Amino acid sequence: MCRIFSARVLLCVASVLLGATAAHAGLQFQAGQTDAGLRYIVVSGDFAYQDDLSGFEALARSNASVAVTFQSPGGNIQKAMELGRLIRWLGLNTAQFRALECSSACSLAFLGGIARYAEPGAIGVHKSSFSGDIPISTSDAVSVVQQVTAEIITYMVEMGVDPALLQLSLQYDNDDVRYLSKSEMAKYRVVTLDTGASQAPSPPPSPQQLPPEPPVASLPPVSEYSSLAIPQARSGRIRHPKGAAPLKALADGKSATLVKLRNGSPVAILGNVARWYRVQANGLIGYMHDTWVFVDQFESGPFGQRHIQVKSFDNLADASAYIRSASIRLTAYLATNGWFAVTLEDTFDQETAKNLAAELKSRGTIPDDSHMTFGNTYVRKVCCH
Numbered sequence: 001m002c003r004i005f006s007a008r009v010l011l012c013v014a015s016v017l018l019g020a021t022a023a024h025a026g027l028q029f030q031a032g033q034t035d036a037g038l039r040y041i042v043v044s045g046d047f048a049y050q051d052d053l054s055g056f057e058a059l060a061r062s063n064a065s066v067a068v069t070f071q072s073p074g075g076n077i078q079k080a081m082e083l084g085r086l087i088r089w090l091g092l093n094t095a096q097f098r099a100l101e102c103s104s105a106c107s108l109a110f111l112g113g114i115a116r117y118a119e120p121g122a123i124g125v126h127k128s129s130f131s132g133d134i135p136i137s138t139s140d141a142v143s144v145v146q147q148v149t150a151e152i153i154t155y156m157v158e159m160g161v162d163p164a165l166l167q168l169s170l171q172y173d174n175d176d177v178r179y180l181s182k183s184e185m186a187k188y189r190v191v192t193l194d195t196g197a198s199q200a201p202s203p204p205p206s207p208q209q210l211p212p213e214p215p216v217a218s219l220p221p222v223s224e225y226s227s228l229a230i231p232q233a234r235s236g237r238i239r240h241p242k243g244a245a246p247l248k249a250l251a252d253g254k255s256a257t258l259v260k261l262r263n264g265s266p267v268a269i270l271g272n273v274a275r276w277y278r279v280q281a282n283g284l285i286g287y288m289h290d291t292w293v294f295v296d297q298f299e300s301g302p303f304g305q306r307h308i309q310v311k312s313f314d315n316l317a318d319a320s321a322y323i324r325s326a327s328i329r330l331t332a333y334l335a336t337n338g339w340f341a342v343t344l345e346d347t348f349d350q351e352t353a354k355n356l357a358a359e360l361k362s363r364g365t366i367p368d369d370s371h372m373t374f375g376n377t378y379v380r381k382v383c384c385h
Contacts, residue, residue, distance in 0.1 A: 040067040047075030074104025078271035084112025096122040124177040125169040239294035247286040251276035300378035305347035333378035
């Protein structure tokens with residue numbers, strides 16, 4: 001019989017992970033400004049899976065912030081990476097000082113900066129521990145560890161950081177912290193800007209003020225954001241052709257089903273790995289395939305309606321040309337995989353969509369492989385008006 005771990009028992013793993021300490025308090029965001037006029041945000045508290053990052057995004061936009069600094073001992077790994085990706089998407093930079101704390105999972109959020117500046121000894125890493133949210137077998141626990149490791153490696157590569165940083169983290173237990181030296185931060189590409197200081201830590205600046213140097217890039221005006229940007233999925237509802245979808249223990253269709261959720265059931269989206277969302281629903285945390293979830297932050301059309309998709313292209317130019325040459329009214333949606341789905345311009349109820357698709361196929365108006373879909377992975381319309 002497989003050994004079962006309690007939901008409250010820490011699974012201390014000897015995997016190469018950045019730390020995730022238990023999260024006791026949610027994140028807080030505070031705007032500030034240096035004497036030189038540089039506007040920034042201080043992120044403080046522990047990263048928790050239920051943290052809502054919309055407040056951070058709103059503050060960054062309203063304050064025209066250009067940099068982020070942290071006062072955090074760590075917390076939930078997925079939430080830290082979610083914030084890091086949001087920092088990157090907003091075009092913000094990160095700066096960290098020894099007078100403040102950024103260790104464990106916080107270091108992942110720091111890596112999201114476009115330009116990254118840190119004093120020697122300001123960024124701390126260590127081996128990970130994490131707590132299970134449900135009973136889980138030993139084999140599934142190993143799979144979870146491997147999966148989270150893969151998520152972190154993918155994230156580091158995405159942020160331009162050397163994943164070998166994880167090897168260094170492995171050498172320090174989760175109750176210990178290794179603060180990175182100047183040479184280590186440069187070696188692993190944790191920073192992109194040279195501190196100009198010796199390897200020995202320099203005297204800390206005031207916690208209330210960021211230095212005017214090094215220079216950082218400005219946040220682009222909201223109007224300049226491309227329509228091809230994909231917003232972070234944070235919440236949604238189940239929308240599955242069979243009327244219900246399984247909440248999986250792992251990001252794998254063959255893993256155990258924790259519970260089945262009916263269409264319309266709300267879920268909080270905590271992160272994602274490949275084509276799977278990590279979600280919380282009914283007090284459980286598990287995984288849902290991205291084709292099963294209607295995402296509130298996307299503009300995929302009315303909840304109960306179907307699209308008829310006729311083509312897909314890997315670039316907008318080809319999708320636009322196809323639409324303009326068609327004999328019927330079509331539109332294109334940006335999809336979460338970066339492709340462009342060409343659909344009929346309108347959406348329909350299930351029966352109407354089924355009959356219309358059959359009729360158009362019989363006439364040769366649309367390709368035979370056209371199909372009916374909820375379009376859960378559609379982000380927004382991008383062509384053609």
